[in-house]
Amino acid sequence: MSIIVANGLTHHFGNEPALEGVDLVLDMGEHMAVLGDNGAGKTTLLRILATALRPTAGQLQIAGLDAFRERRRLRHYLGYVAHAPGLYPALSAAENLQFFCDLQDVARSRVQEVLDAVGLKMVAHRRSDQLSRGMQQRLAIGRAILHEPRLLILDEPDASLGPDAADLLMAMMRDKTVVLATHDHALANRLCPRTLVLRHGRSVGTATRLRVVQ
Amino acid sequence: MNPFRVALAVARKDLRSEWRTREVVPALAQFIILALLIGNFGFQIDSRNATTIAPGILWLALVFAGLVAFGRTFAAEREQASLEAMLMTPASPVAIFAGKALAAGALLVICEAVLLPALSILFGTPFSGDVVAAVLLATFGMAALGVLFAAIVARVRARELLLPLLTLPLWIPFVIAGGVAVQSAMGLPGNYQQAIGLLIDFDILFVVLTSLAARFVLDE
Numbered sequence: 001m002s003i004i005v006a007n008g009l010t011h012h013f014g015n016e017p018a019l020e021g022v023d024l025v026l027d028m029g030e031h032m033a034v035l036g037d038n039g040a041g042k043t044t045l046l047r048i049l050a051t052a053l054r055p056t057a058g059q060l061q062i063a064g065l066d067a068f069r070e071r072r073r074l075r076h077y078l079g080y081v082a083h084a085p086g087l088y089p090a091l092s093a094a095e096n097l098q099f100f101c102d103l104q105d106v107a108r109s110r111v112q113e114v115l116d117a118v119g120l121k122m123v124a125h126r127r128s129d130q131l132s133r134g135m136q137q138r139l140a141i142g143r144a145i146l147h148e149p150r151l152l153i154l155d156e157p158d159a160s161l162g163p164d165a166a167d168l169l170m171a172m173m174r175d176k177t178v179v180l181a182t183h184d185h186a187l188a189n190r191l192c193p194r195t196l197v198l199r200h201g202r203s204v205g206t207a208t209r210l211r212v213v214q
Numbered sequence: 215m216n217p218f219r220v221a222l223a224v225a226r227k228d229l230r231s232e233w234r235t236r237e238v239v240p241a242l243a244q245f246i247i248l249a250l251l252i253g254n255f256g257f258q259i260d261s262r263n264a265t266t267i268a269p270g271i272l273w274l275a276l277v278f279a280g281l282v283a284f285g286r287t288f289a290a291e292r293e294q295a296s297l298e299a300m301l302m303t304p305a306s307p308v309a310i311f312a313g314k315a316l317a318a319g320a321l322l323v324i325c326e327a328v329l330l331p332a333l334s335i336l337f338g339t340p341f342s343g344d345v346v347a348a349v350l351l352a353t354f355g356m357a358a359l360g361v362l363f364a365a366i367v368a369r370v371r372a373r374e375l376l377l378p379l380l381t382l383p384l385w386i387p388f389v390i391a392g393g394v395a396v397q398s399a400m401g402l403p404g405n406y407q408q409a410i411g412l413l414i415d416f417d418i419l420f421v422v423l424t425s426l427a428a429r430f431v432l433d434e
């Protein structure tokens with residue numbers, strides 16, 4: 001069953017094209033990496049797939065629903081790690097997650113499980129502006145999996161994560177459909193059997209087990 | 215999902231952040247005291263004219279303190295890139311907006327707790343329940359409008375300039391009705407009941423309108 005079906009996704013910022021006619025089909029449980037240089041359109045594509053940005057043109061269906069007309073229904077279904085962690089600096093790691101439990105309608109008991117899963121149990125009560133950049137990224141990943149989504153959209157989740165990034169991400173991605181943008185080709189190769197390469201906003205090819213068009 | 219639970223969670227989060235960082239309230243309280251001192255020394259205050267001048271100073275201080283308090287509500291979320299994370303949840307944008315307005319309104323009420331006694335001490339005006347009721351009713355509607363415009367301007371660069379330009383014209387009804395209510399509560403001519411009735415009408419009108427608009431402002 002196809003979870004993501006995208007046809008001709010296009011986005012312009014003013015007159016500047018960021019994404020031009022990208023087609024994509026992703027089946028349940030598939031993991032796909034999106035590769036490309038800076039400005040290739042990776043973040044724009046991921047924001048559209050996460051329903052955070054409405055495309056200028058094109059259609060997107062997620063789990064059989066129109067992604068923009070039904071986006072509020074889809075919010076239970078997807079988890080998104082954005083380019084910036086987007087945490088509340090004055091709140092502790094646990095408080096950040098508790099707040100999102102209230103917004104996701106998830107029991108607060110889930111916070112300890114998630115902190116444990118992302119390796120932040122020891123710093124649960126430390127303010128998030130006192131966490132290292134890597135810990136903040138772990139917390140952002142924890143927030144994305146708080147409601148146990150079936151589809152994960154991860155924009156450079158490996159940023160600042162350290163040597164165990166692949167293991168942590170692999171554990172998070174288990175049994176989920178995943179779209180992951182990264183600059184790290186080795187990580188993409190390890191985590192994702194499929195790859196989409198973007199250049200100047202256009203898809204220049206897909207590959208299985210990285211035979212990436214350089 | 216319970217929208218009241220969401221609104222309370224958002225308000226609690228904002229107030230907890232403010233309690234820990236103390237970014238807004240101390241600056242606003244200082245601003246209010248300075249505005250009252252300038253008013254006190256700038257005018258020839260005596261027992262005959264104090265009640266005439268004090269309401270004007272009160273509303274000036276309140277309006278400018280409100281602009282600062284409401285301006286920060288969404289600017290901080292944008293700066294720390296947390297607004298998108300909040301809007302990516304299934305929570306209703308209207309509930310999120312209500313929570314932000316509740317927290318910003320509460321911060322202004324804290325400042326009013328400094329403003330009203332200080333006004334009474336410096337100007338010798340009566341500090342009564344009627345004055346407090348008029349100020350609180352005006353704060354309610356002003357918070358709804360101020361936070362809506364703060365959400366609109368948060369994504370533009372010149373937000374500090376745009377916020378007063380958009381907000382002040384729509385706050386005028388609150389200043390007029392609130393002004394009449396406070397003046398009459400301080401013993402000057404004016405129909406207190408009528409002014410309070412108008413404030414309640416404005417509150418209902420603007421809370422409904424801003425709730426309808428918030429969905430589009432935050433969702434798009």
